[in-house]
Amino acid sequence: MLTWALTITGALLLIPANVLPVMTVIYLGAGEPSTIIGGALELYQNGLWGIALIVFVASIAVPVMKLVGLVILCLTVQLRLNVAPRQSMRIYRVVNAIGRWSLLDLFMISILVALVDMGAIAEVEAGAGSTAFATVVVVTMFAVRAFDPRLVWDVYEDRLRANNKKHRETE
Template identity: 80%
Template sequence: MSPDRALAQGLVTCLSCYQLLHLPAGASSGCCVRCGARVYGRVERSLMLTWALVITGALLLIPANILPVTTVIYLGSGEPSTIISGVFQLYHAGLWGIALIVFVASIAVPVMKLVGLTILLIQAQWLPPRNPVQSMKLYRLVAAIGRWSLLDLFMISILVALVDMGLIARVEAGPGSTAFATVVVVTMLAVRAFDPRLIWDAVERQPASPSAAAPTGGDAYG
């Protein structure tokens, strides 16, 4: 016989400070007594909102990688560079370390975040994971790597601010940088919108099997 769930007893965890709270009878949300954040038994319309943000981020990746992110103008002439072409230019110039950083921060990390969130959404909605602990590790990884996507934007901002020699040389940000910045923001919002507790709900909805082993670890989110 499985123990009663915390949610059935009105207990929820604040996703901001992880304080365990008791919701009033019949209430689906409340306010954290420690940090003041809004707490929910489950985030309302989490799957729908996360799907919308993930699809938006995937569509924005196309202009972010096709449109130029910077244009270096030297003595009145210049050639726009996309993220991919910038990586190749850095590599051929012998700056393979910087090329690798730009590739990971600007291409690999956004794609990994979108793929990871898609896997979590599918598991929460249709195919419950056999090992929910691994799914929680994937969620934490997706949440942790998002900040590294900002490296490329910092580099563009520094170049635009420093390289300004009037008619001799200057660096201009292109429309691709705007699309890429939007991708970063959208994926960060998608991580915030996804309620990881839905993974455990999906596991518990599965029909009980006598031969199935209970998942290791506990529900760290209440």
């Protein structure tokens, strides 16, 4: 139940994380707030497609993949789906491993805010979207920790017992 609650919370927070501005770069008194997607598109349009790809993967693809993986794991256990336990464990390990990479964007924003404070020339301000995104990252990390992977094996063992019982009854 806790994993479900944290996963749903993360999914709901992903909306403001992608809609609200993550940061505003003010250069010579002018600047506009930028969302995660807007920032990635701007980087791509300026020829920085490699950095744009990193931002897209770390900020959009990874959190979505993590949430989808958590939903699959929760459904597998709750609905007792006939999924190979090795597959579920692979999903669990991937979801657990990729979570930390979402912190890359927050690290970049914090470095920019700390380094680019040149008074009237340039300034970087973190936006509300960065707070929502940080919360998504932390909440999904807690969701992975709250999920007990032994439940996957319990479902598998229950299916084996049911199949053995069924097999004995037909003999």
